[in-house]
Amino acid sequence: xxxxxxxxxxSPVPLTINDKVYVTIRNYDREIDKSRVExxxxxxxxxxxxxxxxxxxxxxxxxxxxxxxxxxxxxLVAELDNELVGVIQGSIKTVTVSSCNQIIVGYILGLRVxxxxxxxxIALSLVRSVEEWFIxxxxxxxxxxxxxxxxxxxxxxxxxxxxxxxxxLSILVNPVRHWVINLPTSVEIMKLKVEQAELLYGxxxxxxxxxxxxxxxxxxxxxxxxxxxxxxxxxxxxxxHLETNGLNGSGLDAADKPGxxxxxxxxxNCGDLFKLRVGRAPMSCHIYAKSSxxxxxFFPFLNVPSVPDxxxxxxxxxMYGLRCEGPDSGPLMRTLCQYVxxxxxxxxxxxxxxxxxxxxxxTLRLHIPNSKLLSRPDQDLWCIKPLKTDQHNLDQEKHxxxxxxxxxxxxxxxxxxxxxxx
Ligand SMILES: CC(C)(COP(=O)(O)OP(=O)(O)OC[C@H]1O[C@@H](n2cnc3c(N)ncnc32)[C@H](O)[C@@H]1OP(=O)(O)O)[C@@H](O)C(=O)NCCC(=O)NCCS
Numbered sequence: 001x002x003x004x005x006x007x008x009x010x011s012p013v014p015l016t017i018n019d020k021v022y023v024t025i026r027n028y029d030r031e032i033d034k035s036r037v038e039x040x041x042x043x044x045x046x047x048x049x050x051x052x053x054x055x056x057x058x059x060x061x062x063x064x065x066x067x068x069x070x071x072x073x074x075x076l077v078a079e080l081d082n083e084l085v086g087v088i089q090g091s092i093k094t095v096t097v098s099s100c101n102q103i104i105v106g107y108i109l110g111l112r113v114x115x116x117x118x119x120x121x122i123a124l125s126l127v128r129s130v131e132e133w134f135i136x137x138x139x140x141x142x143x144x145x146x147x148x149x150x151x152x153x154x155x156x157x158x159x160x161x162x163x164x165x166x167x168x169l170s171i172l173v174n175p176v177r178h179w180v181i182n183l184p185t186s187v188e189i190m191k192l193k194v195e196q197a198e199l200l201y202g203x204x205x206x207x208x209x210x211x212x213x214x215x216x217x218x219x220x221x222x223x224x225x226x227x228x229x230x231x232x233x234x235x236x237x238x239x240x241h242l243e244t245n246g247l248n249g250s251g252l253d254a255a256d257k258p259g260x261x262x263x264x265x266x267x268x269n270c271g272d273l274f275k276l277r278v279g280r281a282p283m284s285c286h287i288y289a290k291s292s293x294x295x296x297x298f299f300p301f302l303n304v305p306s307v308p309d310x311x312x313x314x315x316x317x318x319m320y321g322l323r324c325e326g327p328d329s330g331p332l333m334r335t336l337c338q339y340v341x342x343x344x345x346x347x348x349x350x351x352x353x354x355x356x357x358x359x360x361x362x363t364l365r366l367h368i369p370n371s372k373l374l375s376r377p378d379q380d381l382w383c384i385k386p387l388k389t390d391q392h393n394l395d396q397e398k399h400x401x402x403x404x405x406x407x408x409x410x411x412x413x414x415x416x417x418x419x420x421x422x
Pocket of ligand 1: 044045046110111112113114117118119120121122123124125145146147150151152153155156157159160
């Protein structure tokens, strides 16, 4: 969607209480809202109220940056007496869920309400307005992610708006150190051409829940730094198993096909879009972080857990499309992650490498290097809500998809975290 479309669609919605016009919700207008949204973002922490760490987002002059790589997107603002008091973003795309090849989903993100205007149902009205925009665009399911201990957000979406939990992911964070890690010589790492990456995604990531239909546009985006594959050195990439899986004759040369044990991942440079900053941390945290970096720089062999400078705006790499194949592929994934770390060492503003994994991804959880201090195990709560409640509107296949996603059994299939929605 182009910027002109942003101005169409939703007409201003006045929210009334006791017949008095209270808050107006309308489309974001860069001319008049840019600096006010940035100011609101600076004043709104994300996370639980009692947490020691509060995360703030610096959108570097473009408040819509987090969604602008999505196929269809919208940002809404809430105004009260000409003051901008709330903001929300939404994006729409088509994804696959195991039992259904074609569902249209709307992602809700960037919900912020001014701290001095909270508990006035402003967030409730903003979410409902985005849901209306989703419905106009034939969205089957709305979904969102929040930190499990963000009580305000969990209560708003689950208790008030009827969202249901469907995934619980761990955010794994690995600090970028000052030095390059020596990689094992027994592992070969190869960067794939975009067309090769597309083929591997089509073959090996296709069954992942929420894989977007426009994965090719993600892989081709300039923020996508590339897709890499690791396999044991000296082992042929080509074997009978994969040939019968159809990679032969599909554009990959025989020498470009993975063997029995291999790992792949792609990297997205979030730091070129927006920066993060940890605010309101106690002085002891600043002192610990600084000392840990000094020790890590001069005595790396001590392996003291290093905390990067996250108190000033910092960039990060997001690893997506992680896939391990074969019984001994875990260490290959570890080596790939170390390779990404070494890439990040050359990028001054990149302070951490982030990825998300679920409980079903046991090999990934075990082998992705991460800091216990910075990671958030099982803290990222993903919730979903069907928007077409009418039986005639939501066909059987989509009912099954919703049941598969929200059923009582723990999920067994992987979940694709879209780097455009980080
Ligand atoms: C989460 C946030 C957007 C809520 O905004 P808000 O305008 O105050 O929320 P609303 O007034 O619309 O609340 C609607 C319902 O949500 C729940 N809720 C909202 N804030 C709550 C809180 N602090 N504690 C418990 N429940 C809360 C309540 O059920 C509330 O209904 P009620 O007032 O009738 O009890 C706001 O606290 C905020 O901007 N937080 C920081 C950014 C953030 O965490 N965003 C969410 C990221 S997903």
